[in-house]
Amino acid sequence: MPDSSLLVQPFKFLNRLRKNNNREWFNKNKDEYLEAHKHIIEFAEHLLAELNKTDIIETPTGKKSLYRIYRDVRFSKDKTPYSTYFGGGFRRATEERRGGYYFHLEPDNTYVGGGFWGPNSQDMMHIRKHLQQEPDMLREILESKKFKTNFGQLRGEQLKRAPKGFDIDDPAIDLLRYKQYWVRHEFSMEEVLNQDFHKTIAKQFQNMRPFFDCMSEILTTDLNGQSVL
Structure with missing residues (x-):
């Protein structure tokens, strides 16, 4: 059973790294x-085990879910060499289960996200055609009390104008302008340092499921509701 010590030491390290983000100090x-990394691996393993109770995950281990702390600064104005957070992602398994889970562990900025960050052009058109035809299938989820309580609103980059092939006056234009479809939930430090924080994260991942299930249905069926797999 994980306890608060799994994140206390990594967070102390991250606070020190913020003030000394250079290779010599590192x-x-x-x-x-x-x-710190060993603790984060253990935490991710507990999180994966909890997540596997309610979903089927392709990512084989918690360790495999983690992102590197070493930043790629080649195309960034920020040349600091290290990330000041620990993060990772879990992929849902099979073509029928779409969407991905992300966790971000950082002092005073810990959150989880989930959704569709970079749909390809084919999937993007497929999503838009479905939402144009039946926007209420997603609206009902986004407007539900449970969704608003946990995630507030749908997130993602949006076009300033109507996407090509769609009318700016389309009743579903608010959904059609999205280029990404994802959600986010933030945690207090009190929650983060609780011994059951891995379960708290898993609960928010589970709260994403209606959104994931809706988007999965869109991506795996044609406009007549027939499977495209």
């Missing part, structure tokens, strides 16, 4: 990073 404190 290399001198590599052992502290390795200890």
Whole structure:
């Protein structure tokens, strides 16, 4: 059973890294990073085990879910070499289950997200045609009390104008302008340092399921409701 110590030490390391985000300091404190990383791996393993109780996940281990702390700065104005958070993602398994889960562990900025960050052009057109024909299938979820309580609103980049092939006066234009479809839930530090925080995250992942199920149905059926798999 994980306890608060799994995140306390990593968060102490991240607070120090914020003030010393350079290779010289990092290399001198590599052992502290390795200890923090070990705790994060253990936390991710507990989270994956909890998530597998309610969904089928393709990502094989918690360790495999984690992103590297080393930043790719080649095309970034920010040249600091290390991320000041620990994050990771879990892929849902099979073609029928769409969407991905993301967790972000950072002092005073811990949150989870889920959804569709980069649909390809074919999927994007498929989603838009479905929403144009039947926008209420997604609206009912977005307007539900449970969704608003946990996620507030749908997130994602949006076009300023109507997408090509669609009318700006379309009744579903508010949904059609999205280029991404995702949701986010933020946590207080009190929640983060609770011994059952992995279960709290898993609960919010489970709360995403109606949204995921709706988008999965859209992506796996044609406009007549027939499977395209």
